[in-house]
Amino acid sequence: xxxxxxxxxxxxxxxxxxxxxxxxxxxxxxxxxxxxxxxxxxxxxxxxxxxxxxxxxxxxxxxxxxxxxxxxxxxxxxxxxxxxxxxxxxxxxxxxxxxxxxxxxxxxxxxxxxxxxxxxxxxxxxxxxxxxxxxxxxxxxxxxxxxxxxxxxxxxxxxxxxxxxxxxxxxxxxxxxxxxxxxxxxxxxxxxxxxxxxxxxxxxxxxxxxxxxxxxxxxxxxxxxxxxxxxxxxxxxxxxxxxxxxxxxxxxxxxxxxxxxxxxxxxxxxxxxxxxxxxxxxxxxxxxxxxxxxxxxxxxxxxxxxxxxxxxxxxxxxxxxxxxxxxxxxxxxxxxxxxxx
Amino acid sequence: xxxxxxxxxxxxxxxxxxxxxxxxxxxxxxxxxxxxxxxxxxxxxxxxxxxxxxxxxxxxxxxxxxxxxxxxxxxxxxxxxxxxxxxxxxxxxxxxxxxxxxxxxxxxxxxxxxxxxxxxxxxxxxxxxxxxxxxxxxxxxxxxxxxxxxxxxxxxxxxxxxxxxxxxxxxxxxxxxxxxxxxxxxxxxxxxxxxxxxxxxxxxxxxxxxxxxxxxxxxxxxxxxxxxxxxxxxxxxxxxxxxxxxxxxxxxxxxxxxxxxxxxxxxxxxxxxxxxxxxxxxxxxxxxxxxxxxxxxxxxxxxxxxxxxxxxxxxxxxxxx
Numbered sequence: 001x002x003x004x005x006x007x008x009x010x011x012x013x014x015x016x017x018x019x020x021x022x023x024x025x026x027x028x029x030x031x032x033x034x035x036x037x038x039x040x041x042x043x044x045x046x047x048x049x050x051x052x053x054x055x056x057x058x059x060x061x062x063x064x065x066x067x068x069x070x071x072x073x074x075x076x077x078x079x080x081x082x083x084x085x086x087x088x089x090x091x092x093x094x095x096x097x098x099x100x101x102x103x104x105x106x107x108x109x110x111x112x113x114x115x116x117x118x119x120x121x122x123x124x125x126x127x128x129x130x131x132x133x134x135x136x137x138x139x140x141x142x143x144x145x146x147x148x149x150x151x152x153x154x155x156x157x158x159x160x161x162x163x164x165x166x167x168x169x170x171x172x173x174x175x176x177x178x179x180x181x182x183x184x185x186x187x188x189x190x191x192x193x194x195x196x197x198x199x200x201x202x203x204x205x206x207x208x209x210x211x212x213x214x215x216x217x218x219x220x221x222x223x224x225x226x227x228x229x230x231x232x233x234x235x236x237x238x239x240x241x242x243x244x245x246x247x248x249x250x251x252x253x254x255x256x257x258x259x260x261x262x263x264x265x266x267x268x269x270x271x272x273x274x275x276x277x278x279x280x281x282x283x284x285x286x287x288x289x290x291x292x293x294x295x296x297x298x299x300x301x302x303x304x305x306x307x308x309x310x311x312x313x314x315x316x317x318x319x320x321x322x323x324x325x326x327x328x329x330x331x332x333x334x335x336x337x338x339x340x341x
Numbered sequence: 342x343x344x345x346x347x348x349x350x351x352x353x354x355x356x357x358x359x360x361x362x363x364x365x366x367x368x369x370x371x372x373x374x375x376x377x378x379x380x381x382x383x384x385x386x387x388x389x390x391x392x393x394x395x396x397x398x399x400x401x402x403x404x405x406x407x408x409x410x411x412x413x414x415x416x417x418x419x420x421x422x423x424x425x426x427x428x429x430x431x432x433x434x435x436x437x438x439x440x441x442x443x444x445x446x447x448x449x450x451x452x453x454x455x456x457x458x459x460x461x462x463x464x465x466x467x468x469x470x471x472x473x474x475x476x477x478x479x480x481x482x483x484x485x486x487x488x489x490x491x492x493x494x495x496x497x498x499x500x501x502x503x504x505x506x507x508x509x510x511x512x513x514x515x516x517x518x519x520x521x522x523x524x525x526x527x528x529x530x531x532x533x534x535x536x537x538x539x540x541x542x543x544x545x546x547x548x549x550x551x552x553x554x555x556x557x558x559x560x561x562x563x564x565x566x567x568x569x570x571x572x573x574x575x576x577x578x579x580x581x582x583x584x585x586x587x588x589x590x591x592x593x594x595x596x597x598x599x600x601x602x603x604x605x606x607x608x609x610x611x612x613x614x615x616x617x618x619x620x621x622x623x624x625x626x627x628x629x630x631x632x633x634x635x636x637x638x639x640x641x642x643x644x645x646x647x648x649x650x651x652x653x654x655x656x657x658x659x660x661x662x
Contacts, residue, residue, distance in 0.1 A: 053555075056559055058555055058558055058559055083564075087561045087562075087563065088561065089561070090558065090559055090560065090561035091559060091560035091561035091562075092561050095559065095560070096556075096559040098552055098555070098556055098559075099552075100552060103551060103552040103553060104552045104553055104555075104556040105553060105556070106553040106556075106557065106571050106575070107553070107575070107649070107650075107651055108574045108575055108648065108649055108650060108651075109570075109571075109574075117560070117562065117566070117570075118560040118561070118562070121560060121561050121562050121563070121566075122561060153650045153651070155650075155651050166556075169556075169560060172560075
C-alpha cells in the first residue's frame with residue numbers, strides 16, 4: 001500500500017496561559033489518503049479545530065504549542081519546515097475554509113482582490129491572468145455573473161455566496177487537501193445543503209481530499225468516507241462512515257448518535273443529551289476522559305486510559321470494554337431520561 | 342457622495358454661526374479696555390475715549406454684533422486694532438508658517454508613531470511592546486512646554502546644535518530652514534506620535550484577532566502582506582479619527598510650542614492678540630480655526646469611506662449592508 005497523503009502522528013497540542021497548561025490535543029493519529037474524505041466530529045472543545053489548524057500551523061503560538069508528534073504531508077514533516085516552506089504549502093497544496101464566511105473574508109477588499117492575491121502568492125502569473133482565473137473560480141463555485149461580482153465587496157454577498165467565495169479562494173491553486181472547519185455551521189439550513197453538495201461535486205471533479213470538521217453528524221454521513229470521533233483532545237473512535245453508522249462502539253459515539261434528531265421523532269419528546277460536560281483539559285486526566293459521563297463506567301475506567309485499538313477490521317475504539325473478544329451491550333436511549341430540560 | 346458633500350457644507354453654516362456668536366461674546370468679556378491696553382499706561386483718558394470711539398467700541402453691543410455678522414457674511418474679518426491691517430491678511434501671512442510646522446510634526450508623528458504601534462501589536466507582550474507602550478504613555482502625558490524648554494536646553498544651550506527660536510526662510514537654503522524646524526516639530530510631534538502609537542497598537546491587536554487574518558495566513562500570504570495589507574487597512578479607522586483631530590489641533594496653531602520657539606504662526610498670532618485685547622484678530626482667527634476643524638473633519642469622513650467600503654456616506658444611518 002502506498003504512503004498516505006497526509007499523516008497526523010501522535011499529535012499533542014498545548015495552550016499555555018500563565019502557569020496553566022491546557023492539553024487541547026492529546027495524541028491524535030490519523031491518515032488521509034488521496035481523494036479520501038475524513039470527518040472529524042466532536043463537541044466544542046474536543047480539539048477537532050485545533051487538530052485541523054495545527055496541520056497548517058495556524059494556531060496562535062504562543063500560547064499554543066505543538067508539544068509532541070509529527071504531521072507528514074507527502075512524506076515531509078510539516079512541523080519541521082521553515083515558515084517560508086510552510087507558506088508555500090498553505091493555500092497551495094493544503095487549503096482551508098472556515099466556519100463563518102462573513103468574518104473570514106476581509107471586509108475592506110473586494111473578493112476579486114482576495115482571490116487574485118492567493119493565486120499570485122503561489123503562481124507566477126500576470127494580474128490579468130490571475131483575474132481570469134479568479135473569474136473562472138467564481139464561476140466554478142456557482143456565483144452568477146462572476147465577471148461583475150469579482151469587483152464587489154464581501155458585504156455585498158449573502159452568507160451562502162460568501163462561503164462559495166471562500167471555497168473559490170481555497171481552491172484557487174488546486175490544493176490536494178482541503179480542510180473545512182465547520183463550513184456550514186454559520187449558514188441557513190437550506191444553504192448548508194447547497195454548500196455540502198457543492199463541496200462534494202467539486203471534490204469529485206477536482207479529486208482532492210477533504211478533512212471535514214463538524215459537530216453535525218448529518219454533515220459527515222453525506223460527505224465523508226471515514227470518521228474520527230474526538231473527545232477531550234483524543235480520538236475515541238475511528239471507522240468508515242458505514243461501519244460507524246451501522247455499528248458504533250464507543251459509548252460517547254452512542255450518545256452523539258442518540259442526541260441527533262431522528263426521522264419521525266415526536267416533536268413533544270425531548271431530545272436526548274449526554275449528561276455532564278467534558279473534563280477540564282488543564283488538569284492531567286487519569287483514566288478514560290469520558291468516565292464521568294459514561295453510564296458503563298467501571299473501576300478500571302477511572303484508573304487506566306484506554307488506548308485506541310482496532311477491534312474489528314478498520315474500526316478502532318478507545319474503550320476498555322470494546323475489544324475484539326468482548327463487547328458492551330448498548331442500552332437504548334440511555335441518556336434521554338431526566339436530564340433533558 | 343454629492344448629497345453628502347452638499348449636506349455637510351450646509352451644516353457648516355449653523356456651526357460657524359454658533360462659533361461666531363460665542364467668540365464675539367467671549368472676547369467682549371475679556372477684562373481690560375482694548376483702547377487703553379493699546380495706547381499704553383501713559384495715555385490720557387480723553388485719548389482712550391477718542392480711540393474707543395474710532396474703533397466703534399462705544400457703539401451698543403447689539404450694533405457691534407450686527408456689524409460683525411454682516412462683515413463676516415462678506416468674508417470680512419475686519420481690521421486688526423493693533424497692526425491696523427486686515428485680519429485676513431494677518432492670517433494668510435501666519436497660516437503658511439503654521440502649516441509648515443503642523444505638516445512637519447504630523448509627518449514625524451506618523452512616521453515614528455504608526456510603525457512603532459504596529460510593531461508593538463505584532464510583538465504583543467514582549468520587551469519591544471513594553472518599551473513602546475511605556476514610551477507612548479510618557480509621550481501622551483508629557484507637558485509640551487516642559488519638553489520644549491528641555492529640547493532648547495539640550496540642543497541649543499548645551500550642545501549648540503540647533504537654533505532655539507525663530508523660523509528660517511526657505512530663501513536662505515534648505516538647511517537653515519530645516520534647522521529651525523527640527524526642535525519645534527519634535528516638541529509638537531511628541532503627543533500625536535505617542536497617541537498614534539497607542540491607537541494603532543490597540544486597533545491592530547483587535548484586528549489581528551479577526552478570522553480574516555487567520556484566513557489570510559491560511560492562503561499562504563507573506564506575513565508582511567497579512568500585517569500591512571489585511572490588518573492595517575482594517576485598523577486605520579480609529580487612527581484616522583485621532584489623526585484628523587490632531588491635525589486640526591496643529592493647524593489651529595500650537596500655542597505653547599509657537600510661543601516657546603517664537604514660531605510666527607497662528608498660535609503666536611492668537612496669543613499676542615489676546616494679550617493686546619485685539620479682539621478683532623481673536624475673532625477672525627478663532628473662526629478661521631473653526632473652519633479648519635470642520636474641513637478636516639469632512640476630509641476624515643471621506644477617508645473613512647476610502648478605508649472601509651461598507652460605509653455609505655449618503656446614508657445617515659451608516660449601514661451599508
